[in-house]
Amino acid sequence: xxxxxxKQNSPLPGFGLTLGFTTLYLSLIxxxxxxxxxxxxxTMTWERxxxxxxxxxxxxxxxxxxxxxSFIGACINAFFGFIVAWALARYxxxxxxxxxxxxxxxxxxxxxxxxxxxxxxxSKDGWVGRWLYRMGIESAFSPLGITIALTxxxxxxxxxxxxxxxxxxxxELEEAASSLGANRWQIxxxxxxxxxxxxxxxxxALSFARALGEYGSVVFxxxxxxxxxxxxxxxxxxxxxxxxxxxxxxxxxxxLLASFLMLLTVNILQWWAGRGYREAx
Amino acid sequence: xxxxxxxxxxxxxxxxxxDPRWVRITVLTLAIAFxxxxxxxxxxAVFVEAFRRGVSAYFASFENSDVWAAIxxxxxxxxxxxxxxxxxxxxxxxxxxxFNFRGKNFLTSLIDLPFAVSPxxxxxxxxxxxxxxxxxxxxFMRAHWYPMLDWxxxxxxxxxxxxxxxxxxxxxxxxxxxxxIATLFITFPFVARELIPLMQEQGSDExxxxxxxxxSGWTTFRRITLPKIRWALLYGVILCNARAMxxxxxxxxxxxxxxxxxxxxxxxxEILYNExxxxxxxxxxxxxxxxxxxxxxxKSVIEWKVxxxxxx
Numbered sequence: 302x303x304x305x306x307x308k309q310n311s312p313l314p315g316f317g318l319t320l321g322f323t324t325l326y327l328s329l330i331x332x333x334x335x336x337x338x339x340x341x342x343x344t345m346t347w348e349r350x351x352x353x354x355x356x357x358x359x360x361x362x363x364x365x366x367x368x369x370x371s372f373i374g375a376c377i378n379a380f381f382g383f384i385v386a387w388a389l390a391r392y393x394x395x396x397x398x399x400x401x402x403x404x405x406x407x408x409x410x411x412x413x414x415x416x417x418x419x420x421x422x423x424s425k426d427g428w429v430g431r432w433l434y435r436m437g438i439e440s441a442f443s444p445l446g447i448t449i450a451l452t453x454x455x456x457x458x459x460x461x462x463x464x465x466x467x468x469x470x471x472x473e474l475e476e477a478a479s480s481l482g483a484n485r486w487q488i489x490x491x492x493x494x495x496x497x498x499x500x501x502x503x504x505x506a507l508s509f510a511r512a513l514g515e516y517g518s519v520v521f522x523x524x525x526x527x528x529x530x531x532x533x534x535x536x537x538x539x540x541x542x543x544x545x546x547x548x549x550x551x552x553x554x555x556x557l558l559a560s561f562l563m564l565l566t567v568n569i570l571q572w573w574a575g576r577g578y579r580e581a582x
Numbered sequence: 583x584x585x586x587x588x589x590x591x592x593x594x595x596x597x598x599x600x601d602p603r604w605v606r607i608t609v610l611t612l613a614i615a616f617x618x619x620x621x622x623x624x625x626x627a628v629f630v631e632a633f634r635r636g637v638s639a640y641f642a643s644f645e646n647s648d649v650w651a652a653i654x655x656x657x658x659x660x661x662x663x664x665x666x667x668x669x670x671x672x673x674x675x676x677x678x679x680x681f682n683f684r685g686k687n688f689l690t691s692l693i694d695l696p697f698a699v700s701p702x703x704x705x706x707x708x709x710x711x712x713x714x715x716x717x718x719x720x721x722f723m724r725a726h727w728y729p730m731l732d733w734x735x736x737x738x739x740x741x742x743x744x745x746x747x748x749x750x751x752x753x754x755x756x757x758x759x760x761x762x763i764a765t766l767f768i769t770f771p772f773v774a775r776e777l778i779p780l781m782q783e784q785g786s787d788e789x790x791x792x793x794x795x796x797x798s799g800w801t802t803f804r805r806i807t808l809p810k811i812r813w814a815l816l817y818g819v820i821l822c823n824a825r826a827m828x829x830x831x832x833x834x835x836x837x838x839x840x841x842x843x844x845x846x847x848x849x850x851x852e853i854l855y856n857e858x859x860x861x862x863x864x865x866x867x868x869x870x871x872x873x874x875x876x877x878x879x880x881k882s883v884i885e886w887k888v889x890x891x892x893x894x
Binding site: 307309311314318319320322327334340381387391400406407409410411412413414415421422427485510514516521535538546553561564 | 601602605606609610612613614616617619620621622623624625627628631666669670673674676677678680681682683684685689692693695696698699700701702703706707708709710711713715716717763766767770786789790793794799803821824827828829830831834835848849851852855860863864867870871873874875877878879881882886
């Protein structure tokens with residue numbers, strides 16, 4: 302195996318053992334189970350697949366809600382994530398280390414906990430929900446609540462892709478632009494922003510992809526009413542509880558392809574950003 | 583608030599790179615307000631809701647065998663899945679970062695695959711595999727005429743397993759093995775994706791030197807490689823552990839939700855919440871929130887340590 306696979310010889314031991322274990326474990330835990338999803342789909346006829354996963358009105362309503370709320374959440378994150386990343390990368394302020402660590406809270410906090418906490422805040426007598434209700438805005442158990450949960454869950458992706466990019470910005474470029482007479486706004490728009498577009502889009506796409514599949518933090522705040530506040534992940538679970546495996550699989554394949562597409566976009570974006578970097582160095 | 587903040591510059595902020603004062607104040611105010619509203623407030627809400635009826639009600643929430651059964655099950659699931667995925671992460675790091683072989687890039691991208699699969703779909707694939715209509719379903723639903731260990735959970739006694747001489751329908755799905763496998767899938771890439779880039783960057787010169795001097799492969803790994811990767815390893819392990827203990831969507835699909843038997847802590851939070859037992863739900867959730875905080879603290883300490891060592 303060693304001679305067959307290795308491109309260049311290495312004096313280090315353990316190639317066969319570690320590669321063998323890696324591929325075996327990968328196959329058992331990831332590849333075989335995932336292939337079950339596509340195998341199950343392939344046993345359906347195309348008409349049946351279209352019927353359960355594409356044309357059913359309830360499923361379409363869930364797609365619209367999931368994609369719409371995820372998109373808005375990712376947009377909010379792109380805007381505020383940029384501001385947070387800028388502040389963390391460029392300014393010095395008290396408790397900065399704590400603020401920096403807090404950004405990762407949505408990663409570290411179990412989604413069910415975030416879900417019930419957000420519901421408590423945005424429900425009718427919650428800290429924020431109370432004020433929104435007084436203004437006539439229903440936040441929990443509405444698409445707005447779903448968007449809030451998806452914003453919460455996606456924020457770290459934008460901040461953590463932008464922050465290193467802002468820190469790596471070439472100071473000389475800004476100084477050069479300044480010495481050529483550009484004002485601060487021109488420097489930001491013409492020099493800084495173009496370099497930050499690829500990481501910003503990457504963060505946006507990651508945040509969007511994560512939101513598409515999110516379940517735990519949304520299911521409590523969404524209200525789960527069919528046709529109005531039922532996200533696709535929840536619909537998969539509903540179908541499973543009704544033993545409608547074909548229906549659940551159909552929706553799952555559509556959602557999975559959507560998130561693969563997003564990650565492909567991310568890879569292309571990173572290649573794009575890397576190309577600019579390679580040309581500059 | 584921001585006006586009171588002394589706005590010093592970091593070392594990089596000089597000359598033309600300075601933002602005007604009003605920009606700094608606006609950006610910082612917006613950033614802090616957004617983080618406060620969206621991130622800090624939910625965290626605070628967990629503890630406020632948990633202590634809403636006072637300290638005694640908070641602790642009374644834990645005087646319940648189902649809660650402890652859920653805690654123990656969560657610990658067991660993490661104790662199985664974290665070491666297995668750590669072992670995998672080290673093996674993957676060793677073969678991918680130390681050798682140049684055909685299909686390496688393909689293998690590396692396959693490792694990240696579980697991150698692209700949403701929690702509910704991760705659970706679904708195991709239902710499709712082991713459920714009654716699944717690939718291996720019929721096999722596991724058949725009678726087995728050999729001794730089997732049967733999980734009855736921690737609710738009744740300290741020992742969760744029953745020993746039976748024969749048993750029908752050994753279960754994967756809606757039982758503990760399903761929870762473990764789904765958790766393994768969800769937390770699969772965590773350690774590997776921390777180790778692979780670091781080990782690639784570090785290279786293998788020191789290992790080669792150790793081998794040349796006559797050290798065995800195992801000694802080389804233990805004495806040379808392990809110290810070099812320990813912080814990244816710890817980083818991966820704590821993230822893997824946080825996810826293993828906190829996973830909700832995937833586990834929810836495969837668990838069966840049997841109180842005291844197949845309920846993990848996040849699932850128990852859901853049950854309590856849906857029963858309108860809010861204080862107990864938030865009290866149990868506060869345990870998970872503390873796990874999250876501890877994870878963040880350890881993570882920050884590691885990042886700080888690594889950054890300081892790099893500066894030397």
